[in-house]
Amino acid sequence: MAASRRRHATPRAIDRVRRRAVPKPRVVMALLLLLGLVCVMLLDGYLRAEVGNDQRVRSDASSDTVPQSVLDGGPLLSFAGGTARTQSVPDKTIVLTFDDGPDPEWSGKVLDILDDNDVPGTFFLVGSMIARYPDVVRRMVDDGSEVGVHTFTHVDLSYQSEARVEREIAQTQLALAGAAGITTTLFRAPYSSTNDAVDDYSWPVYQRLGAMGYTSVFIDTDSEDWQRPGVSKIIEWATPKDGEGASVLFHDAGGDRSETLAALPKYIKKMKAKGYTFTTVSGARQQAAGTEQDEGAGPGTQGPQGAQDARGDSAQAAHRTADTATRWEGRALLAAVAVAEWTVPGLAAVLAVVGFAVLGRFGLMLLLARRHHRQRDGRRFSWGAEVTRPVTVIVPAYNEKECIANTLGSLAASTHPIEILVVDDGSTDGTAEIAESLGLPHVRVVRQENAGKSAALNHGVRQARHDIVVMMDSDTVFEPGTVHQLVQPFADPAIGAVAGNAKVGNRSTMIGAWQHIEYVMGFNLDRRMYDLLRCMPTIPGAIGAFRRTAVLEAGGMSEDTLAEDTDITIALHRAGWRVVYAEHARAWTEAPASMAQLWRQRYRWSYGTMQALWKHRGSVTDKGPSGRFGRVGMPLVVLFQIVTPVFAPLIDVFTLYAMAFVDFRASLLAWLAVLGVQLFCAAYAFRLDREKYRYLLMLPLQQLAYRQLMYLVLIHSCVTAATGGRLRWQKLKRTGEVGTPRPGPEAG
Incomplete structure (x- = not known):
């Protein structure tokens, strides 16, 4: 019976246990600072496509499951009613599209050229870049251009899981909402080109995004300005044949775009001289359809079914006004990115x-x-006597x-x-x-x-x-x-x-x-x-x-x-x-x-x-x-x-x-x-x-x-x-291991 007796804890003992169990505020503070730093670093790495970066790009895959009507169709792919449908850009019409922005240097200069020539553009934006340069995005929207999703980290979505695909899209939409107060129904996959490049691996991605209300935008002509082949070649490769309309690809980020800037005004003047007009993706779709059509429900981050476009402008019909909660979430993302943008490089400089x-x-x-x-x-050294x-x-x-x-x-x-x-x-x-x-x-x-x-x-x-x-x-x-x-x-x-x-x-x-x-x-x-x-x-x-x-x-x-x-x-x-x-x-x-x-x-x-x-x-x-x-x-x-x-x-x-x-x-x-x-x-x-x-x-x-x-x-x-803490003297436990040494450096 004696062995089974239980001792009752005294209030003092309970208090001691409580003090030991509850972390001290300064320890919690140190841990929170460390956690915050790690989070900032991971966010910065994610924005720069260093964390979670996947550089794989698929090529030479078969297209057995892709409908022939898509492979031979126009560059605008949608899934109204669950059925794949493509549209072509009307004749004598150019849709200028720009990939990989926004860029703090090049995107603004591209916008200046578009303003000077009174033509709109359609910019497919990388979410991580939107989060870093929101002012550029706001100018794009205010200038009358249209914007679309180009994923958050510029990865080949055909390699990614469904969860990763949805995350790439949702994060980009969140950044758009924070930067310009809108979301968009336009999408262009990184590393995509013409319709006939759609393969068995990327097709399920387009189907999934189409079911979410997105219009996927391909190209008819590629300026290949990223290769920097020279101004004349850029203009030549971007020009459609025989008066056909075209979705034309340029880049406003991703490297030195000086040749793009030199070629773009010449290209616009050349095409205008041929009788071409310039519009956005939404403008081209509406021209092709003959009448303005309701695009239906957009992505999960946009407003409810049938929401009005952000500006009431047919050239920006793909834009949706983001709801209040989404805008505040987007602003929180931009604020976190701003902290990371200043903190990590600053720390890197300090650490250097x-x-x-x-x-x-x-x-x-x-x-x-x-x-x-x-x-x-x-031997000659001496302190004195x-x-x-x-x-x-x-x-x-x-x-x-x-x-x-x-x-x-x-x-x-x-x-x-x-x-x-x-x-x-x-x-x-x-x-x-x-x-x-x-x-x-x-x-x-x-x-x-x-x-x-x-x-x-x-x-x-x-x-x-x-x-x-x-x-x-x-x-x-x-x-x-x-x-x-x-x-x-x-x-x-x-x-x-x-x-x-x-x-x-x-x-x-x-x-x-x-x-x-x-x-x-x-x-x-x-x-x-x-x-x-x-x-x-x-x-x-x-x-x-x-x-x-x-x-x-x-x-x-x-x-x-x-x-x-x-x-x-x-x-x-x-x-x-x-x-x-x-x-x-x-x-x-x-x-x-x-x-x-x-x-x-x-x-x-x-x-x-x-x-x-x-x-x-x-x-x-x-x-x-x-x-x-x-x-x-x-x-x-x-x-x-x-x-x-x-x-x-x-x-x-x-x-x-x-x-x-x-x-x-x-x-x-x-x-x-x-x-x-x-x-x-x-x-x-x-x-x-x-x-x-x-x-x-x-x-x-x-x-x-x-x-x-x-x-x-x-x-x-x-x-x-x-934190003003006080530390008391702490007695260490001795073992008496160190005995009497013998002379010399190796004693003991």
Whole structure:
């Protein structure tokens, strides 16, 4: 019975579950922004026929099922009463038809020519182009020309499903309704020509559209202006024989139409001189019938049966006034297209700048890292007289029972005289007792109530007995010569702090290997670059040394931010101290062993860095040597640690987009080229640190998985900062994997 008893949830427990189940507003905001961006990109790709593009064009198919009356009939095909019926253009009559528009450059010039010669045209429009250039469509309608549907993405409908066919037509009608407030009953299939080209595959499409009320328009003569054969040839090929009427094909989009513009006025004058008149498709149909006829119900997006034409003009009898709902839906489509038209190219331009900036940064890092290596690694280089005086090593500890023994054991083996000061920050797992029970020399344990890492470090600085203090994390181990190497730059009295070389000790797992690559590149390229530029942004919490007086003058380790290491580093710069990098002072730290732990750590780092940069935003106006960080370091950190990483995921999204919908081979080669640059930089960093190259085999996978995680962490941090969220210190779980290292770059 006891086992079957059920515990009742308390209101507090229910509230905790509810809080966990409901996503935080900033997370929802980030997801909505990402979803919106993806939708905008897909819409833009669809408009440009990149998403869902089908370039197949059918040819040489049989026409066994097509009625002979259609194959031999006139160019105007309708299905009144369900029976296929064709009409020819009356003799001495020309129907000028234009395909593939509207185009912002060519269509307007064609309309100018038609206006100058007082003739109408019939324009078969691509829906995606209508959505992008609605003003041109409005002018076509206002000028008295007629418009028809030429599908939304200019695909061969004979290859498409019934649903795709209906979607291509409906979307084009929606764009027309948004642009000009009308729909149309005219249709011309892409890649169609004369009636005798109708085959067994396209015939069902014409039947289906005919049942929907559409008149399909073919041609009698083709100017073939798309081939740009010359003005005389265009005129010759467009001219019907023996006074016959004709539906004539020109193009007002799809490439260079300069020959079309040159030929069109000459053609019109030539045909008028022969006694021809010009009309629209509807005008030709009515002339052929002898009387004005009701075209019947139009497409599903037009008005009810027998709706009146939009202008009451027989030349535009195919037009229907769109109902209110359809017009608003069309306007919404145009608005979405306008957003996509501005957003995607704008982002592409920004990403191009970001890409060049990132590549430029790689070049700068390699150049300065090589110079730094030549300057500092030579035997002749010296900071001055050797520093041999004792220093205090401060070890802040909070519930570090798993690793405190390894940390203190490594310090006890130091070749430099040190005082080890363990500041127990209210541990509840016996950390202080373990430190005291080790019986190691020169170890002092001081206790304080739990107040956080910054408070523990400040307590340590106040308790330190020496003028140089080394700060480290309690999950970190030092090599015997680390402290000695770390404090040598203090021979120069202008130096206030020194950053050491933190290395990943638990690199045997995939996550550890990825972080190992990141650490090696960060310390051996980034920090060398910042060192030469004299704008080091961060002294790592795992290994750093400070002049005690400099820290106290700067106000100690600030509790204003979660990145106390970045905060104090910038503060020292602003106080006029120089901060340098000691590449041979190595510390082996325990990196997060799980994705969840890694996320928490990097989230805190990213958010804390933003806090520190915002706190010290006034550094950009600092004058003199103390203003160097504001003039050089601040822009570099903001650009390359915040701005470019925020946009970097978009580069990957665009790359995937291009691989899927544009040019897979070119996009893949571009991605591989960038990967090659990163691999070269990583290899050089490994060479400088004398690391084994085998870990670089993980670099491609790191770019595909690990890097994306880091980007998401940064974006999450930016959203948190933008929405005014507050982040608390997050304690990571320790395993004590990193033992006492042996000297050398491959220790641990």
